[in-house]
Amino acid sequence: MSARSNRKPPILYFGNDWFAENRTSSHHIARWLSKEYSVYYVECPGLRAPQGSSRDIKKMAQKLLRSLRRPVSVPEGLKVKTLFQIPFHRFASVRWLNNRLIAGSIRWLNWSEGIKNPISWFTIPHVPSLVGSMGEEVSVYYCTDDHGSLTGVNERAVRAMDEETTRRASLVFVTSCTLLEGKRKLNPNVFVSPHGVHVEHFGQAQDERLPVAADVSHLPRPVIGFFGLIEPRIDVELIDYLAEQRPQWTFLLIGRVAIPPHLLPTRSNIHFIGKRPYESLPSYGRIFDATIIPYRQNRFNFHANPLKLREYLAMGKPVVSVRTPEIEKYADVVELADSREDFLLRLDKVLSGADSADSIHQRMSRVASESWENRLQAIHETVKRFQDGLPAAITAEPGHSAVALQSQRV
Numbered sequence: 001m002s003a004r005s006n007r008k009p010p011i012l013y014f015g016n017d018w019f020a021e022n023r024t025s026s027h028h029i030a031r032w033l034s035k036e037y038s039v040y041y042v043e044c045p046g047l048r049a050p051q052g053s054s055r056d057i058k059k060m061a062q063k064l065l066r067s068l069r070r071p072v073s074v075p076e077g078l079k080v081k082t083l084f085q086i087p088f089h090r091f092a093s094v095r096w097l098n099n100r101l102i103a104g105s106i107r108w109l110n111w112s113e114g115i116k117n118p119i120s121w122f123t124i125p126h127v128p129s130l131v132g133s134m135g136e137e138v139s140v141y142y143c144t145d146d147h148g149s150l151t152g153v154n155e156r157a158v159r160a161m162d163e164e165t166t167r168r169a170s171l172v173f174v175t176s177c178t179l180l181e182g183k184r185k186l187n188p189n190v191f192v193s194p195h196g197v198h199v200e201h202f203g204q205a206q207d208e209r210l211p212v213a214a215d216v217s218h219l220p221r222p223v224i225g226f227f228g229l230i231e232p233r234i235d236v237e238l239i240d241y242l243a244e245q246r247p248q249w250t251f252l253l254i255g256r257v258a259i260p261p262h263l264l265p266t267r268s269n270i271h272f273i274g275k276r277p278y279e280s281l282p283s284y285g286r287i288f289d290a291t292i293i294p295y296r297q298n299r300f301n302f303h304a305n306p307l308k309l310r311e312y313l314a315m316g317k318p319v320v321s322v323r324t325p326e327i328e329k330y331a332d333v334v335e336l337a338d339s340r341e342d343f344l345l346r347l348d349k350v351l352s353g354a355d356s357a358d359s360i361h362q363r364m365s366r367v368a369s370e371s372w373e374n375r376l377q378a379i380h381e382t383v384k385r386f387q388d389g390l391p392a393a394i395t396a397e398p399g400h401s402a403v404a405l406q407s408q409r410v
Contacts, residue, residue, distance in 0.1 A: 196372035225288035
């Protein structure tokens with residue numbers, strides 16, 4: 001028997017940049033699937049049109065070069081292939097040309113790698129012409145956001161692509177209940193499946209044997225922590241207000257800054273330290289006395305189901321957040337604020353005394369069974385049942401309420 005015929009079944013997985021600074025659900029899912037499948041992770045350009053910055057130009061040049069190469073094996077056990085597109089989705093002529101570019105690229109990939117009858121898996125909405133066109137057994141659309149409301153994209157074009165991807169997919173998973181109603185008008189096979197968390201990884205933040213990251217160990221306490229992409233959806237005016245009101249507090253923000261420098265607060269107790277490796281986040285979490293989710297109140301954040309919420313809780317850290325539908329489900333372990341003044345009061349509350357062992361345990365226990373392993377095993381079972389022609393139902397996870405955490409067939 002040839003090595004090719006003996007390999008794992010293939011998945012063509014369409015996601016964002018594999019080598020991006022921040023680890024998203026797209027990366028977590030692909031890595032998990034690679035244990036059972038031969039995963040070809042196809043990098044697709046972003047939804048936003050490039051702005052002409054040196055960073056954008058560099059990224060476009062890198063992707064163009066990578067698109068000319070064969071798939072590259074990465075340590076996580078999958079192969080990465082870069083798909084080149086012209087990133088100006090608002091123009092019909094560009095979308096037409098992109099459809100032909102990507103169709104040719106995928107035909108070449110399938111031929112050169114001997115890929116037949118794959119599963120196709122989409123975590124991005126902007127290649128709808130591919131869905132169902134590659135001889136796949138089943139196509140999955142894992143939708144994490146209301147993509148059309150993302151800052152800086154052409155809403156009309158992106159929403160149209162998202163809707164077409166939804167219609168064409170065999171199965172659709174959404175990470176937020178607020179996305180369910182719109183999707184089920186387009187496809188009968190829609191499920192709610194919230195994000196997971198690497199429980200043990202982030203739980204290291206409570207391990208006293210893990211040293212605090214050296215570059216922040218000198219910061220005055222208390223430290224209010226945040227990690228993630230610092231982009232326009234983050235309310236930097238709220239952070240500035242909090243830092244002004246409590247100059248004795250330290251605000252530590254970890255992640256790439258995608259906001260113009262002149263719009264960032266510059267107080268001495270606010271520290272933007274840039275991106276840090278995913279593997280090192282627990283060592284930074286060691287110094288957090290509280291964590292924050294300072295989202296703006298807009299449509300994109302209304303539909304969001306933030307990964308960082310579960311990651312903060314898995315670290316056992318107090319969380320103060322603005323109020324959104326998905327975050328409200330954790331009101332038993334999260335302080336929810338309805339104004340900037342209320343946000344300050346709730347931070348005062350969680351920092352007013354030593355955090356108790358019971359409170360830490362309650363937070364960590366709240367997400368203990370919400371691991372990526374559990375989440376993705378349920379999704380995988382649904383896909384397998386669909387392939388076998390069986391009812392594609394996902395049951396609630398042990399120890400959790402069906403209302404908050406069960407994936408639901410509509």
